[in-house]
Amino acid sequence: MSTKHAWGSRLGVILAVAGSAVGLGNFLRFPGNAAQNGGGAFMIPYFCALLLLGIPIGWAEWTMGRYGGRKGFHSAPAIMGVWGKGSIARYFGGIGILIPVAVYFWYVLVESWCLAYCWDYLVHGGIGLSPTQSIPEQVQTSSAHFAEFTGQGANGANFTHGVSEQLVFWIVTTVANVYLIYRGLSKGIESFCKWAMPAMAVCGLIVLGRVLTLGTPDPTQPDQNVMSGLGYMWNPDFSKLNDAGTWIAAAGQIFFSLSVGFGVIINYASYMRRKDDVVLSGLTSSATNEFFEVALGGLITLTAAVAFMGVAMTTANTGGTFSTGFNALPVVFAHMDGGRFFGAIWFFMLWLAAITSSLSMLQPAQAFLEEALGLAKNTATTLLMVVCLAGNVFVLWYSKGLVALDTIDFWVGTVLIFVLAGVQIVCFGWVVGMDRGMKEAHEGARMKIPGFYRFIIQWVAPLYLIVVFGAFCWQKMPGYIDHIFGNEAKGIAGDRDVQMSWLVILVVAAGIAAAIAIGTKRWRAQGLDVDGTRPPDDETAPAKR
Template structure:
């Protein structure tokens, strides 16, 4: 079978940086410290590393294998790829529905997630400018943030700049566009993160000798066994969810990037390198910034009556307040307290967030562009701007409907966990475990230990079911309002139609005969 020549990664370094950029996002520097702070500090780190070893690494390998396998047939999207893998165990007509469900989940998720994630990236771009100009330095940072969100012209400006740059990068292709952009952004991201972490390490006690960065490091790295024992289910759920979220698993975008590999390109060591770069950014750099910095400046951001109750109460207060808003309200308060140096460090912090968000968003943007290009035969130069239009429309409810973003995010967390479970069902079980193991080692630069096979087959699915059950219970307990419901239903329906069409278009003959005809 003769396939069209697809774009390829120009260098191994470019691929690894792109994959790392996909994984390293706002979750590393905002969501991770939030989860640590709200789940007992050191109590969180124990199940976090367990989840990394038994869930994060196995599913990462699965998605690399699936992506390279789909790329062999000229596919960079999940619908056709998972159809091909499922037909190893199922007849084509049955395999079709596994492909349709997987493709539906992936395409709808990349639209819904990026519809609000791009706004967060836009906020970071705005605050980079606000920091360097000192716009919030003579105001209450919390009020300033509220006023910024209410100023739709400013919100659209920085959101629009971010989306236009994304469209330009993706429109240039994989090797000439995405790879070149991440080769600049990723090194800068690490440099900025190392500068901030280094500053925090030498900061000491900038406000009060009773409060220093060591208190923050101790909070993160001292195992809190009593808290873990009393809140085991809650902390395990948070830890597995964070591993899953931070590695960008269950979105289809790792498979998309891996589809641009050659059939003999390594996926075993490359997948492990992606995990390692992400964890260094998250645990070492992300864990060394926000919480220790907030702790050192606690007298400036914690109410006096809470401070009077002692360090444990103050740290608990910081943990409760940690979250998305903390990055744009309390940390700016810290930068204001630094004086003139705060403008520089504030700009570095928010540029770091912008780079991290941009390199993740670009992967989701490329997934939809590849879908239009490969499944619907729309030129990349045109498809790029059609995706721009889709994100523009889907991003409007985030600005104009209160609570929409939180509801969309809750559904996204559930859906990406569900898709990761489909990764294991289709790309391991239906593809057949022996086939998967062989594909994992095809051209590999390392041999995966044999004892990892039962982890992939049995332990990883169980650890995926834990957050899946927990999130489903939370979703059932809460009510999605109609704007979010409509968006979810419409996107799922369109995703199913597109996936069905893309599979039928290329594999019509074997679906009609219900037997495998096309093999590469």
């Protein structure tokens, strides 16, 4: 078994996985999702999805990863081949490399936006919103600033006026990512997450304290106050529970928030030892993610927005992650006492949330290149960064309307996550079977998985996934397909930017498939158990610790 990479401590791996899960969606996507889907009532389907989908699939993924590590594997294709007992599961496991790499293509750019906004607040006092403007005008100015900053006006806009601010912060962010990945698992990712996660919590609590003490910021607008903001987010609308869309939105929020089916947990867990706990660790990382999402994201974002902008403007500008974060919140900070400081703290927290996630996107591919192609660590890092930089430049160039970003996010960062999680839960619950799966999960466990989770993992979670994925495809897929191939009946022409994005996805997928084929030959030649036909070596010999 490879011993080049290993976690330094149990807390380190928990914080690294939690850091991977906590991202912009916790602070920006969750509040808007909840407010639009029943407010407090949204928490009923939300917690159902957490208990029936997120936590059990997470436990399965942690268990599969650690077991794969015992067999000398650290990448999703190899580990899925073991659990799925053959090449079909192994190639499906390639999705666990494609997702983090392709999402990194655009995610690191969003990360650089957070750092740039933090810098703007620190150095320039904000993004240039005039206090004499009305709030709708400020929102327009903020939106225009964001569109110009991200080059949404035309493809290539980021490159046509010299070195743009976006490019500078992308380079800074990329260097930070490369440095931490190059430092390795323990000295890089783990060390960084061990201070970044507490720092993120401190930043969040500082901003939360400020938001909850806002009172009524503008006495001439008595309706705009903290209680109105909390009411906007938490007052329940039970009629929304009759809408299937609410249940889909809740499941989607949990699913994407926890990073299950992303290819990261399976990789991170593979560096654990046989008797290292995965049950409590998996639950702790999920709980940490939920704390950031519900207790911080759920209390800060919309409360502040309503207190300064009112319900109507908040509703109009917090529908999406980017509109909430980069259009609406700068307006909030422009009106807040100490807004310069709190704006800097807020965007620094978002940057920490983003970089702990982007780091986790690189490690699975790094491990895959090393073990499939037999590359040395430095060579693998170099090859990975060449691919990632090419992907970044592609998304930076095709910036018009952020179409490339949106296309990759939808097809890879959304659809394929459902697919990989489905394959994982089927391999765990059906191919290997619940008896062996639960036995493996409980090796070294600090807590026992409740017995009824056998039924949930084997039946409820897969069916829940199928229903949610089916409904999701029914709702969203036709529109996206129309933009690839065009639809004469609807008068929609195929979008070249979307087609180019698809081409990039296919090229990366083909490269991964080729590497899996090469890796399979290498692993067989090394005598590794690629198809999971025999117990790990440490089961036949006394475990060494």
